[in-house]
Amino acid sequence: MTDVKTVFGSLRNYQKGGVEVIDDDPRNYVFSNVFEVAEKSQPYERVAVGKNFDYVIEALRAEGTSPWYACAHDEFALVMDGRVEVRLMKPETPLVPSDKSGALRLTAAPSGRKMGRVVAGRGHMTLLPKGSAYQFHADQPSVVTIQTIQGDVTVERWADICQTK
Amino acid sequence: MSTAFAVQASEPDNYYGYRRFKKGAFEFHRDEYFVHIRWPKGTHTMAADIFLRALQRDIAWNFFYGTVNFDGVFGTLNHYGTVDMFAGRFNDAYRKAGRDYNETYKSEDLMATFKAILEDWTNRGYDPFAAPEETKQPYGRKDGDNKRAIERQRVTAKRMVGLPGDTPQRSDAGGYPVNRHFADVPQDQPEVYPEPGFEGEVSAFNLFAYLSRSDVTWNPSVCSVVKDSLYCPTSEEFILPVEHGNDRVEWFMQLSDEIIWEIKRKETGAPRARVVCRAGDICAMPADIRHQGFSPKRSMLLVWENNSNAIPALIESGKAPVVPVVF
Numbered sequence: 001m002t003d004v005k006t007v008f009g010s011l012r013n014y015q016k017g018g019v020e021v022i023d024d025d026p027r028n029y030v031f032s033n034v035f036e037v038a039e040k041s042q043p044y045e046r047v048a049v050g051k052n053f054d055y056v057i058e059a060l061r062a063e064g065t066s067p068w069y070a071c072a073h074d075e076f077a078l079v080m081d082g083r084v085e086v087r088l089m090k091p092e093t094p095l096v097p098s099d100k101s102g103a104l105r106l107t108a109a110p111s112g113r114k115m116g117r118v119v120a121g122r123g124h125m126t127l128l129p130k131g132s133a134y135q136f137h138a139d140q141p142s143v144v145t146i147q148t149i150q151g152d153v154t155v156e157r158w159a160d161i162c163q164t165k
Numbered sequence: 166m167s168t169a170f171a172v173q174a175s176e177p178d179n180y181y182g183y184r185r186f187k188k189g190a191f192e193f194h195r196d197e198y199f200v201h202i203r204w205p206k207g208t209h210t211m212a213a214d215i216f217l218r219a220l221q222r223d224i225a226w227n228f229f230y231g232t233v234n235f236d237g238v239f240g241t242l243n244h245y246g247t248v249d250m251f252a253g254r255f256n257d258a259y260r261k262a263g264r265d266y267n268e269t270y271k272s273e274d275l276m277a278t279f280k281a282i283l284e285d286w287t288n289r290g291y292d293p294f295a296a297p298e299e300t301k302q303p304y305g306r307k308d309g310d311n312k313r314a315i316e317r318q319r320v321t322a323k324r325m326v327g328l329p330g331d332t333p334q335r336s337d338a339g340g341y342p343v344n345r346h347f348a349d350v351p352q353d354q355p356e357v358y359p360e361p362g363f364e365g366e367v368s369a370f371n372l373f374a375y376l377s378r379s380d381v382t383w384n385p386s387v388c389s390v391v392k393d394s395l396y397c398p399t400s401e402e403f404i405l406p407v408e409h410g411n412d413r414v415e416w417f418m419q420l421s422d423e424i425i426w427e428i429k430r431k432e433t434g435a436p437r438a439r440v441v442c443r444a445g446d447i448c449a450m451p452a453d454i455r456h457q458g459f460s461p462k463r464s465m466l467l468v469w470e471n472n473s474n475a476i477p478a479l480i481e482s483g484k485a486p487v488v489p490v491v492f
């Protein structure tokens with residue numbers, strides 16, 4: 001046995017750090033915490049917590065069943081807390097133009113073939129393959145971050161989520 | 166195998182056993198504790214372990230993005246094909262006094278010399294990638310070598326770790342036991358249920374377990390790729406061996422435990438801020454700073470890079486801001 005303690009965060013228990021300014025503006029660091037953002041978001045709001053030109057990292061609270069999404073490029077979902085099922089479909093015809101960036105929210109379940117599903121726990125990363133449609137489901141409030149490109153579903157509210165002083 | 170680039174090395178020193186090296190007008194030699202660097206306008210001394218840990222990262226990262234400061238004086242600046250080796254270039258006092266010095270080489274040319282120095286100056290049992298508590302001391306006279314440790318390849322997944330034909334997951338059998346500081350990290354795997362025909366696309370893996378089995382520190386490795394968006398998670402312990410002055414914005418998402426970052430101005434080295442990151446914290450490193458991290462316990466850090474080669478020129482010309490978001 002070992003007495004080592006690795007500290008992960010969760011919706012219920014996270015301890016945020018922060019920017020200690022010497023000669024600077026804390027806004028330069030765009031500092032937030034994914035658990036805090038998820039705590040204060042509606043289920044499945046895809047809030048940008050990182051942005052580098054077109055690319056974003058979105059944080060979302062997974063709770064209940066999400067809308068269906070489709071995307072023309074790969075995305076990756078990393079579960080930070082809880083347990084999330086990812087359901088994957090291959091649409092009959094492409095739902096997103098190939099040059100369109102970011103995920104699109106679909107109004108209904110797509111028709112097509114079932115690709116399969118993944119049940120992911122904390123620390124598990126799931127491929128959301130390009131050209132597929134996907135839906136999340138979580139029985140208990142969970143937290144997911146998504147590596148993707150900024151798109152129609154991406155919500156930006158930096159001044160609300162980031163350290164400003 | 167022969168290298169296309171000549172390495173200027175002396176015979177081993179009669180007493181210390183280490184070779185001296187020359188590259189352009191730079192000269193390098195080491196003794197039991199220190200590395201000494203000489204260039205036309207000055208000299209510099211660094212502890213051997215600090216120099217070797219930095220040199221190891223600079224080699225593994227192929228000079229990385231932007232500036233790799235071994236300390237406040239010596240380092241390299243990557244131009245992606247060519248590379249500068251400098252002394253005092255990013256140090257306010259050296260610059261103002263005109264004491265800074267810079268030479269530019271083809272990247273493979275300087276790399277050949279750097280690899281020769283690392284190989285000769287790394288003794289048996291010393292692993293520059295390891296945390297200090299995990300490895301022997303690097304001091305003393307020349308005593309064998311550790312080629313196996315210093316020739317590790319940096320992991321770069323093409324799409325995602327664990328996909329067919331891509332970088333494999335880590336396991337005991339593959340020679341990657343769980344690190345002592347991550348002994349409590351769950352090793353469970355996601356449940357993956359592909360329908361027939363979709364086995365290669367319905368895929369997931371335990372990233373935290375993967376990182377718990379990393380045998381190196383401060384060595385970002387690509388694990389998932391969305392075009393130029395690279396997730397480069399890494400396990401960290403003790404001190405980032407370099408002060409990294411990126412030529413673009415990079416992001417940190419702290420996945421476990423805590424890292425304290427010291428932030429200084431990229432050009433001058435003047436302190437700007439300290440940033441404390443705990444699990445779930447995410448923050449940007451602006452393009453006009455240098456950063457060095459301190460990890461009290463081995464921790465998991467997601468380094469997020471934008472690999473687009475258009476960015477350094479956009480930032481240098483002022484067409485793109487040095488921060489990722491203005492709000």
Ligand SMILES: [Fe+2]
Binds near residue numbers: 409411415456
């Ligand atoms: Fe960095």
